[in-house]
Amino acid sequence: MNHLLSTASLSTEEIKAILNQARSFLEGEQWKPAEQQFVANLFFEPSTRTKSSFEVAEKKLGLDVIPFDADFSSVLKGETLYDTVRTLESIGVNAVVIRHKTDHYFDELVGRVGIPVINAGDGCGHHPTQSLLDLLTIQQEFGDFKGIKVAIIGDVSHSRVARSNADALTRLGAKVVFSGPQEWFDETFLASGSYEDVDTAIETSDVVMLLRIQHERHDGDDSGISENYHQQFGLTIEREKRMKPGSIIMHPAPVNRNVEIADELVECSRSRIFTQMKNGVFVRMAVIKRALEKNKGGMQSVNTHKKWTIAN
Amino acid sequence: MNHLLSTASLSTEEIKAILNQARSFLEGEQWKPAEQQFVANLFFEPSTRTKSSFEVAEKKLGLDVIPFDADFSSVLKGETLYDTVRTLESIGVNAVVIRHKTDHYFDELVGRVGIPVINAGDGCGHHPTQSLLDLLTIQQEFGDFKGIKVAIIGDVSHSRVARSNADALTRLGAKVVFSGPQEWFDETFLASGSYEDVDTAIETSDVVMLLRIQHERHDGDDSGISENYHQQFGLTIEREKRMKPGSIIMHPAPVNRNVEIADELVECSRSRIFTQMKNGVFVRMAVIKRALEKNKGGMQSVNTHKKWTIAN
Amino acid sequence: MNHLLSTASLSTEEIKAILNQARSFLEGEQWKPAEQQFVANLFFEPSTRTKSSFEVAEKKLGLDVIPFDADFSSVLKGETLYDTVRTLESIGVNAVVIRHKTDHYFDELVGRVGIPVINAGDGCGHHPTQSLLDLLTIQQEFGDFKGIKVAIIGDVSHSRVARSNADALTRLGAKVVFSGPQEWFDETFLASGSYEDVDTAIETSDVVMLLRIQHERHDGDDSGISENYHQQFGLTIEREKRMKPGSIIMHPAPVNRNVEIADELVECSRSRIFTQMKNGVFVRMAVIKRALEKNKGGMQSVNTHKKWTIAN
Structure with missing residues (x-):
């Protein structure tokens, strides 16, 4: 079966x-x-x-x-x-x-x-089909997973794909780092990748994979984090300028515009969001x-x- | 038309x-x-x-x-x-x-x-399509309706199929009996079949046709009946052991497990529930x-x- | 595009x-x-x-x-x-x-x-597809739009088709008049047709196009109008008798029976409601x-x- x-x-x-x-x-x-x-x-x-x-x-x-x-x-x-x-x-x-x-x-x-x-x-x-389409999008771009650095940024602990993507990418030869609010990360993820500050992660990765904030799966109040999220952890217009040449932006969507990613970047040339x-x-x-x-x-x-x- | x-x-x-x-x-x-x-x-x-x-x-x-x-x-x-x-x-x-x-x-x-x-x-x-599929299931099993005894047990008065099944089965040559709570039965059904106590009905019938308790169609409180229903009127594991050789179990589904029928019996070899x-x-x-x-x-x-x- | x-x-x-x-x-x-x-x-x-x-x-x-x-x-x-x-x-x-x-x-x-x-x-x-199907129904009946008089009667201001039908019909050569409660009409419609009292409109038009009262789009209370609507502005059995020979009745549906139109007229020989x-x-x-x-x-x-x- x-x-x-x-x-x-x-x-x-x-x-x-x-x-x-x-x-x-x-x-x-x-x-x-x-x-x-x-x-x-x-x-x-x-x-x-x-x-x-x-x-x-x-x-x-x-x-x-x-x-x-x-x-x-x-x-x-x-x-x-x-x-x-x-x-x-x-x-x-x-x-x-x-x-x-x-x-x-x-x-x-x-x-x-x-x-x-x-x-x-x-x-x-x-x-799993989201993970697989993420993998396909990366493979399509870079041909191979070996040597590629992927940053998974954001609501890591409530994401359905952070852990499985990290695991699969690691198995396929890529290097994975996590970033985003420390409150939304825990050490169980360290098996597949280390934690990096958001600026380093964005500047040094081939794939900047942003995660949707899963408000509907947060038990308590997360307004404190959300309010400054874009400046603290989001892909701002400023941060995008410091991305590596040839690097791409991914997001599973639906996007919270101007939270995880600046509105203007959703369909920019680096973005593979609709390709995903x-x-x-x-x-x-x-x-x-x-x-x-x-x-x-x-x-x-x-x-x-x-x-x-x-x-x- | x-x-x-x-x-x-x-x-x-x-x-x-x-x-x-x-x-x-x-x-x-x-x-x-x-x-x-x-x-x-x-x-x-x-x-x-x-x-x-x-x-x-x-x-x-x-x-x-x-x-x-x-x-x-x-x-x-x-x-x-x-x-x-x-x-x-x-x-x-x-x-x-x-x-x-x-x-x-x-x-x-x-x-x-x-x-x-x-x-x-x-x-x-x-x-009517439920009645017809019930008839098909019986015909498939016994070839003919003549001489077959069918027990219709349970929430007779709120069922959409009890009366029409009894009527059609009688016309086709089968013998029908009803059982279950007396409160959920009335004499208008006597035209197509007599009332029997549940143990006799189960032990002597070729087809034990259980009806779903239609809670959503009960006006008042039926919790008094529901609570002891399984022991009083349900097809318990014990009662199934006393069924006739070759006899079958039917239920229109969805089943209230451990109410009309013991959980273990839903997919037992006598059951035709999924075949229906x-x-x-x-x-x-x-x-x-x-x-x-x-x-x-x-x-x-x-x-x-x-x-x-x-x-x- | x-x-x-x-x-x-x-x-x-x-x-x-x-x-x-x-x-x-x-x-x-x-x-x-x-x-x-x-x-x-x-x-x-x-x-x-x-x-x-x-x-x-x-x-x-x-x-x-x-x-x-x-x-x-x-x-x-x-x-x-x-x-x-x-x-x-x-x-x-x-x-x-x-x-x-x-x-x-x-x-x-x-x-x-x-x-x-x-x-x-x-x-x-x-x-627009409602407008176009209205036009098709009129064309089917009269062959051409030139010289045809169309009365658009009822909830003119909340209708999705009154203005566009009037505009298109005028462009195609038909003559348009509006009728119904003055409260549901305004002078912006005068560009495509004049206002006529309901009896004149019904008696002199080739097409009596009734509009549905769009209760769901009325902000305030319209019960005062609705109550006497049928007698004041609806197509009553009496008014239908005074319609021109060969004239037809249209309504976008769903019909409020006995409000915009008498129940008995919905499927009368003049009605093109289901043809629409x-x-x-x-x-x-x-x-x-x-x-x-x-x-x-x-x-x-x-x-x-x-x-x-x-x-x-």
């Missing part, structure tokens, strides 16, 4: 294979399943970019998308995620894409459902193809009549 | 024809309309299973589905159901599937709209095909220009 | 070309883009008719529609309309249809996004085709790598 749950669960070889496939799709490769296939996108949290991106990817692959409205589903009647996915499996859905606010929501699904689960974001945990979005479609095509291809020898179909056995 | 409003409105022959068509679809028959056809699913109540099942059925038939979001429609501006359906008819929709909390909502449509209405559940009244869901897709394909095929000689198209007549 | 923002921005020739194309589609012309194309419908206000009509039009053109739920999008995270549209552009969406409560919402998009915007209604401002809806699909097909065809030489694709330049 080719779930995609986290970047950490992918070997370096698997990551490279997905990026290769994504590049092929970007260059025009066509692939469609031999038979009609159905997919459902279960988004239990608001999303424009990721959900739409999956929709485009699915339709480019010729899949039929079954709409799912979390606010109008039987989840309101108390149905569990497991029962919801098993229901979709029973009616013929071949893969599910899920975003859910619970960390590791997929633990109740893996090994118990017969269709692949593609994680589109869980809690503060993982967001475009790349996301092709990464998702690759991930879905991988899921559907390996689904063949999966669990028993639900319609296979189980032999009756006497309970004892 | 081939509406599908209730099981009671179908003759035994029509029921059998729909089940035959559904089995053909299940075995791989393909059918698509000769021209592009549109369908809209108007769900004014939450649903995962039924709505998704209709979507899959529609897309397997190659139909184009026009999204309809009850929370975001002109119904908010006070538009009636009649005007909504006439609107959809005018823009080219060829059939509508409707779930609505009002009993007999379709009375304001029948004879007045020019496209078929497929009832996906009205109030506590009817849910799968069958639902093929029953809905059959029902939609029937509606679209008979729509040919229907009402005048809206675009036929009416001859002008002077009002007097 | 072939946006469609308002009727006023179209020349008489462009209006006629769109109506011609719409009539061709109505008569069965088929047109599909050579390659897979994506469209998104961004409705920030409730709508059944317009949204569904666009959906049918899009699917008749073979387009893939990317669902967008305003209540569940990143707009909730504070994303601007500009960033939302740029996001959709980046992931490969080829055109957007937008309804928004802000007058001239499109000013922040025009010249800044690389895909065409089709306005499906802004504030009290414009609703049908025509809407073909007008929208024409408008979308026009947008997609002219999009070819548009802005630079987002994936074209910008040459890196050093910020100075």
Whole structure:
């Protein structure tokens, strides 16, 4: 079963294979399943970019998308995620894409459902297709990850991609540093990269990867940090001028303009923010193809009549 | 006009024809309309299973589905159901599937709209595609309905399928008994089956059909019944052991686990709960095909220009 | 870039070309883009008719529609309309249809996004596809606009179509008069037509175009007007009897039955209300085709790598 749950669960070889496939799709490769296939996108949290991106990817692959409205589903009647996915499996859905606010929501699904689960974001945990599209954007720019320095700056602890990007980049040969408010950083990140002051990080990196402030995941009051954030930790017009030649700016979006990045820089020549979005479609095509291809020898179909056995 | 409003409105022959068509679809028959056809699913109540099942059925038939979001429609501006359906008819929709909390909502449509209405559940009244998928599941298991004993257990009076299933099963030659809390049963059901204590019903039936407790349709407080429900009326692990060899368990889902049925039994070898869901897709394909095929000689198209007549 | 923002921005020739194309589609012309194309419908206000009509039009053109739920999008995270549209552009969406409560919402998009915007209604401002379908319905009935008298009656000042219809009709050679409550009329409309008392307007016009009372756009209390509206300004059964032979009734819908028009007249032989809806699909097909065809030489694709330049 080719779930995609986290970047950490992918070997370096698997990551490279997905990026290769994504590049092929970007260059025009066509692939469609031999038979009609159905997919459902279960988004239990608001999303424009990721959900739409999956929709485009699915339709480019010729899949039929079954709409799912979390606010109008039987989840309101108390149905569990497991029962919801098993229901979709029973009616013929071949893969599910899920975003859910619970960390590791997929633990109740893996090994118990017969269709692949593609994680589109869980809690503060993982967001593997975002990581993969970040990697594709860097690879596209620099050809290789070896020797590249990447600065991950901002709301590190609430980000779904900081840890997994740092981990994957390190495995692929890049050097990672973190920056931003110390309150939003902790030592568990030191395994994949050291902490640098924001000016050094911005001036010496090939990739300046800004993170969105995840207000919606902050428990307490963070207004003290937010107010001066742009001057203290943001990519100001002044700081951009000191970036290395050839270096690029990334951000997972949606951008808080004039907070993480100056409004004028969002679409400047260094920015790859909208390129990241475009790349996301092709990464998702690759991930879905991988899921559907390996689904063949999966669990028993639900319609296979189980032999009756006497309970004892 | 081939509406599908209730099981009671179908003759035994029509029921059998729909089940035959559904089995053909299940075995791989393909059918698509000769021209592009549109369908809209108007769900004014939450649903995962039924709505998704209709979507899959529609897309397997190659139909184009026009999204309809009850929370975001002109119904908010006070538009009636009649005007909504006439609107959809005018823009080219060829059939509508409707779930609505009002009993007999379709009375304001029948004879007045020019496209078929497929009832996906009205109030506590009817849910004919659920009935038909239940019948298909029983037929699939036992080949025939004659001589089969079916126990319908639980929230009989608030169920959309208890009465219509009992009626159809009786007409098809099966024997029906009811069980569950006496408060949720009334003598109007005695026409199609007697009341039996739950242990006898479970031990002597070929089909144990459990009903979901429809909390959302209970007016008053039912916590007194719910609390001990599982021990008093539910399919406990203990009761399942006393079921007849070859007998099966059914439930329309979503299941209240450990209330109507023990958690461990939901996917046990006797359970046909997920098979019912799968069958639902093929029953809905059959029902939609029937509606679209008979729509040919229907009402005048809206675009036929009416001859002008002077009002007097 | 072939946006469609308002009727006023179209020349008489462009209006006629769109109506011609719409009539061709109505008569069965088929047109599909050579390659897979994506469209998104961004409705920030409730709508059944317009949204569904666009959906049918899009699917008749073979387009893939990317669902967008305003209540569940990143707009909730504070994303601007500009960033939302740029996001959709980046992931490969080829055109957007937008309804928004802000007058001239499109000013922040025009010249800044690389895909065409089709306005499906802004504030009290414009609703060009409604205007065009009104024009098509009149043309269909009378062949030409020259010499036709059109009465626009009702909530003139809050209507999205009163001004643009009056303007376009005048340009096309028709004569326009306004009627209804004086409070809902102002002298800025006098450029395209005079004010007439309701009885004269109804008795002497070829087209009686009733406007929906837009309660949701009235700031204060309008109950005083609404209460006696039907008798004072509505199309009563009595007034319809005094209409000219061959004259027709139009209304953009949804209708407030027995307010703007007597219930019995909504589907009378003079009424073109449901014909308007049908025509809407073909007008929208024409408008979308026009947008997609002219999009070819548009802005630079987002994936074209910008040459890196050093910020100075």
